Amino acid sequence: MPALREPGARYAPPRVSTLGLRALVLIALSVGLMVADHRQQGLAAIRSGLSAAAWPLQMLVHSPVAAWDWLSATLRTRRELLTENDALKDAARETDLKLLRLEAIEQENQRLRSLLNAAPRDAERVQAAIVMRVDLDPLRHRVLIDRGSRDGVARAQPVIDAHGVFGQTINVGPFAAEVILLSDPTHAVPVQVERNGLRTIAVGSGDTGRLTLPYLPRNADVQADDLLVTSGLGGVFPAGLPVARISEVRRDPSQPLAVVSARPTAALDRDREVLLLWTTPRVALPAAEPPPPVAAAPREARAKPKPAPP
Template sequence: MAVLREPGSRYAAPRAHTLGLRAIVLGLVAIGLMVVDHREQHLRVLREGLAAAAYPFQVLVHSPVAGWEWLTSNFATRDALLEQNARLKAEQQRSDLRLLRLEAIEQENLRLRRMLNAVPPAADRVMLARVLRVDLDPFRQRVIVDQGTRAGVSKAQPVIDATGVFGQVTNVGPYSAEVILLSDTAHAIPVQVSRNGLRTIAVGTGDPLRLSLPYLPRNADVKPGDELLSSGLGGIFPAGYPVARVTKVERDPSRPLAIVDAAPAAALDRANEVLLVWYSPPAALGAPKAAAAPSGTTPAQATAAIPPGASP
């Protein structure tokens, strides 16, 4: 192969004598960045700037997919639209009926709360955000959404979709935010079995269709089909949203804990639109002090406050 030379260089390996030194300096800078960044918060400004710089590229990557979706939705056949319309109308009627019932229950609930002298739950505010089609890392369950600090999004904010809890915001830029899904191995959410109020923690497995409940004792009252709601402990997620449905309960006599799996209620692997939720955690209500972790703590810290396998 021909000897390669670059303009201005006298020999093929310029500045070779300082190569090792430069490598060590840059390596140390990288390690310093990692240490500072891993301790959270210190690099918020830099992270926000980087997220802002990355956003146009992410939109660029997303645009072919968005274009294709636009095309297919524009050229949907009349039959398909009619069929969809009919289905949505039926769904709306069902929802209306349910809503009527719910309103009555809400009124009753409010009255009871007032009788108990309890603080009424703060009204939730939600905002729609689109999920950008950007692959981050096949082994991490994270997505980018197209709303950021400009829209008031903040770190550790809960994210839901139409069917259940989706995840929480881990990083925010001005126009975009990174959301960690329930199924990420680094994520855990305090949940409650709706049937009997049993409290535990659902941990991500890396598989978008499976959560694991590793802290339930073998004799815990849980069975396949049980619905898991967010318990509101930990102070990050609002209480009462569907999280998952138990799919498998295995009680191995040789183990102190049951092996329990659950399927997430939200469409973690195929949601196009999600809702960012604002709510004020009802700190004055029943939640024990130890469990009401301040916002901004990582899920691991938040869950550490609750004893594993806590039962009512």
């Protein structure tokens, strides 16, 4: 192989004397960046800028898949569309019926909570996002979605799919955000067994089909097929979203803790569309309408009720 030279230049080796110094400076710079980034201080702007710069390339990577999707959607036959339309109409009718009852129940719940002077449940808003077909680090469970701070996405925001919790946002750029999946080994979510309200924490295992529950004592009341829902304690996920179903409980008499694993209800490795969730506390509802005097009088005589937390 011929030795290559740069155009118009006589061969001059790089000056070894400054090479080590330059390397040291750059290494120190990297370490500084890492420390600053690890502590989450002040680097958000730089990260956001870099993410914006990476966006065109990421779009380029994603584009063949997007083009294929568009093509296959355009070339579908009328018959297929009609069948699908019918199925969707049926599903929508069923959902509408359920929703009607749900609305009534929600109103009732709201009224009862105000009677109890409890904090009202949080209001929710959702927005759909597309999971981009861009491979990030294969060793970490992260995906890129096509919504960013321009769409109002913030850090540590819950992401769900039609079946349950999907993950939460970790890095947010202007056009895209990175989502850490439930199954990432560094992710944990506070959960509750739906059947009996037992609270614990579900930790990712590094396998998209499995979460582990490492903090349950041997005699804890859990069984296979129990549904785990978010407990709302972490402050990220609102309470009551389905997370996983217990798949296996092993109790070793010689160990103080049970070995429990669960299967996420969300399709972590197959989803193409997810929902971003915004929760905003509904404030000032009980304060606006004073409780009916008949109900309020005896309670006030006994003790002043605690004010609802903001």
